[in-house]
Amino acid sequence: MEISPTVFEKKTSTIAGLTEAQPAGAKGDSTMGQDSFLRLMTTQLKFQDPFDPVDNQAMVAQLAQFSSVAGISEMNKSLTDIASMLGDNRLSDAKEWIGHSILVSGNYAVANKNGEYTGEFELNQATDNLSIDLLNENGEIVMFAELGRQEAGPVEFNFDSKNTDGTPQDLGRLKVRVNGGSISNLATWVPVASVKTSDASGSPTLVTPIGNVLPSEALRIG
Template structure:
């Protein structure tokens, strides 16, 4: 009885075809780091055909290509780390704004810690009877001022809200209404209550009584 000899096949020795047998249910990542690459290269040299050795230039090219890819990966991680650091620094800088007020575009005014409602706007042309009203959510005039004759240009306003005892009085969010003239670029001062981070290492967010404000949206800080 003839018994056929058992045939053993070795894995291909070229780098692209080098494989390792493993169970079908084996798990693990498919990443090729520098250590794994060098281990594969060493195995390739160990099992190369002595009559057909690996080409030196091809090996150098493979090493150079891997080094380039590894360098790009490391650079990406370094840039990510730098972005994170800069994001934290921006947040640290923005925290210094807590307790201050920022001038932001809009016609909604809120009181600061002293009970003052203030802002500014651009008067497009001269007028003889300029007046400013602050209205509550019901549309009622809470405070007003008659400014009379005003030349074209920037106009600032400041309402001092106090109770009968002279203490600061917060009357909530009030809408600014300008009468007797054409106005544009209306902006109000709002206090910064706190600061929070935004997603994706974005700029910090200033939390105010009228909503969230990005530092870039602030026209002035006081």
Template sequence: MNATGGGTLDQSSFLKLMTAQIKFQDPFKPVDNQQMVAQMAQFSSVAGIAEMNQSLKNISEAFSTSRLSEASQFIGKNVLAKGDVAAMDANGLYRGEVVLPGSADRLTIELVDADGRVVDSSTSGSLEAGPVPFAFKSVDENGQPLNRGNLKVRVSGAIPSSTSTWLPVSAVGVSKSGSGAILKTPAGQIDVADVRGVG
């Protein structure tokens, strides 16, 4: 209900209005009892909905805080998430896995940079259906980890049913919808619900 001027009519204002209505009513044409009860019931219903909305909002905020707290355990760790973009971890490794829906006679997994150049590759012989993990070490001439940025995983010899990569988590946040926590990685944001492994 809205009062004149666009302000919200709260319980106190409603009671004042109802009291004034009773006080100034025409004694020869009093307000119908049923009409009065209907107005009170309508206001009670609106007030109840407003209180319920506030309660749900409080629960949602508490739930988001709880999820953020739980998600913070991922900071500094690597998570396995669906996607074909790999990022280097603290040990200089680009890791992930592809899942084969069937057997393959020969499987090649390549890491490709933003210019389309193959940075590293690996070819395997006959493989059965299921997950096929991969790991490429990226180091400089002194054996120190060399970060080549985000690299795309390209597979040939079979069509995987899914591709996942291990990504380092740098921070956590709340999704735009406010419905859950997200993990911030070099390859972008990941919903906590999409994490398939932690290591």
């Protein structure tokens, strides 16, 4: 009697079946946290071959590797936080600006310790009759300068408010008005009186006669 050989069908593994059951276009999380790692390890133990279980050393190695990666991730976050605290806007650095003047965008000027109102702007095109006025809070012209013919490019101005005996005068905050030409990037030099924190995070601001200024808003320091 001829005995037909027994045919054993190769069955798809459970893991493969789980993979095939996922919907098309499914997306997983691009990062693995502690919970995801433990779920993956539990699944691995559940479906491991009982005749060839995961070696204890291999399991310990996986745990050690995950702990190392998690530790590096936490360390990177800590270093990032420390770097932000030690950045250019650090309060101790900003305090070094006290007593100096900073160039900030705006059309208001104040006197420095020598009684000078200074600033600069960009003249967009040549002009034959450029002039600059400094006006007080009432809109009255306190000082002015007739610059006449000027070529396009950067223009600096300096108004000296000293009186006849050479004593510097502080005429308060004055508005800068440029006449006879198209300008851009108007900025003035203002002294830094003090430094204070602006919010709970401790971000510093520079206190000036024209208002509070962030260190990042300073175009230059003099």
